[in-house]
Amino acid sequence: MAVKTTSQSIVEPEHLFFKAEREKQFITGSEAVKEAIKRANVDMAISYPITPQSESMHLVGDLYAQGYVKDYYRGENELGVMSAVAGASMGGVRVFTATGGQGSLRAFEMFPTWAGARLPVVCAFFCRGLNSPLTIQPDTIEIGLMLDTGMIILHAETAQDLYDMILKAFIIAEEPDVHLPIAVFADGFFVTHTREIVEIAPEDIKLPPYNPYKSPVPVMDMETPPVRQMRDPFVMKSNFISYATHASWQQEVRAAAERARKHINRYLGGLIETENEDADILFMTSGTAASQARAAIIELEKEGIKVGLVKIKSLRPFPTEDIRRIAKNKKAIIVPEFNITGWLAREIKAVVEDNSKVIGAPRVFGGMTMPVELLLDEIKKHL
Secondary structure (H helix, E strand, C coil): CCCCCCCCEECCHHHHHHHCCCEEEEEEHHHHHHHHHHCCCCCEEEECCCCCCHHHHHHHHHHHHHCCCCEEEECCCHHHHHHHHHHHHHCCCCEEEEECCHHHHHCCCHHHHHHHCCCCCEEEEEECCCCCCCCCCCCCHHHHHHCCCCCEEEEECCHHHHHHHHHHHHHHHCCCCCCCCEEEEEECCCCCCCEEEEEECCCCEECCCCCHHHCCCCCCCCCCCHHHHHCCHHHHCCCHHHHHHHHHHHHHHHHHHHHHHHHHHHHHCCCEEEECCCCCEEEEECCHHHHHHHHHHHHHHHCCCCCEEEEECEEECCCHHHHHHHHCCCCEEECCECCCCCHHHHHHHCCCCCHHHEECCCECCCCCCCCHHHHHHHHHHCC
16 A cells, blocks of 8 residues: 655646746656656556666656555556556546567557547657567667557657656646547667756646546446447447448547647647758757767767758657658758668658658667767768
C-alpha cells in the first residue's frame, strides 16, 4: 500500500507548463521521466522491465511508494502490461507505462488497439536495437514500425524534451477532440542514462485529474456496460455495413491525430524547431540526431559555411506543410538517422516537391554513435 509523504496542489496546465518558476536539476533522462510523472497526477502505472527503460519505471515505482501514483504493479510480460493498460484506460483512469526495443514488438498488437479504442494512454518508448545479434544500444528502427498504428508520436532529443513531452502528452491526449494514445520516443542510453540540466516545475503542484466523462467514447465504469465499447453489434458481422463502419472509424482515428496539431502547437510550441532556416542546405532530423546536427553546424560555422536545422518533434501528426514550405528552393536536405531503414528520409521524400534533393545520410545503426565528422563529410559533398 502506498504511503503518502507529501501533498500537491492542483493547478491549470498552462500554469504548470509555462508560468510556474522552474528549478534546474542535473539529472538523467530516466530521472526526468520520474519528475514528469510526479507532476502528472497519474492514477496507475504498470511496468515490465526491459533495458533501457527499466530504470524509469523503477523510479515511477518509487513515486507510488511515496504517494504520487495511486496504483502500480509489474505485469507478466509486455503484451500483458499493454493489455492491462488498455483496461485501466477504458475504466477511466490516467495511466502511464514505458517499453522499448523487443518489448515494443512483443506488445505491438495493443498499440493499434489503443488507438482504435481512443484511449488517451501515454507511453514512453526508449529505442534500442531490434536485430540479432543482440544489442541494448540505441537504434530507432522501432519508430518506423510504429508510424502507422494510429498513435500520436513525439520524438525527444534531450531529457528536457522527454520531461516536457511526457507531462504535456497527458493533456494533449485527453483533449476531447483528440483522445488518442501518445507515444513519446527517446533514444535509449543517449537520453535515458546521460545527465544534463533539466528545468522542472515545483514538486508541490500537479495537473488536474483526468475526466473520463469528456471522452468521445463511453467509459467502462460501473454504470456503463462494457458491451458499449463495441458500440453496435453489427461491427462484428461480415457485411458491407460492417466494413464501412470499420473503415470510417479508422479514418476518424487519423482525423483525431490531425486535430491534435493545434494542441501540440499550443503546448509544445509547434511540430518542428528550426535554426538557420534560410540556409541553402539543411539538416532535417529528429531525436538525438538533431544534437549531432547542432554540433556539426557549429563546426561548419567556423569554416564560414551556413547550414540550417529542422528538428522534427512530432512524427504523427507529421509536419507536412512546414517541411514542404521550408524545403522549397533548398539545394540539399540531409537526413541523418540512427537506423538502417531510413524511415524519416522516406517520410520527408514523400512530402517535398523535389525529393531528389533529400539525402538519406549519414545513417548509423546497431547502437553505433554518429561522429560529427560523418555529418560534415555529407554536407561538403553537396556544397
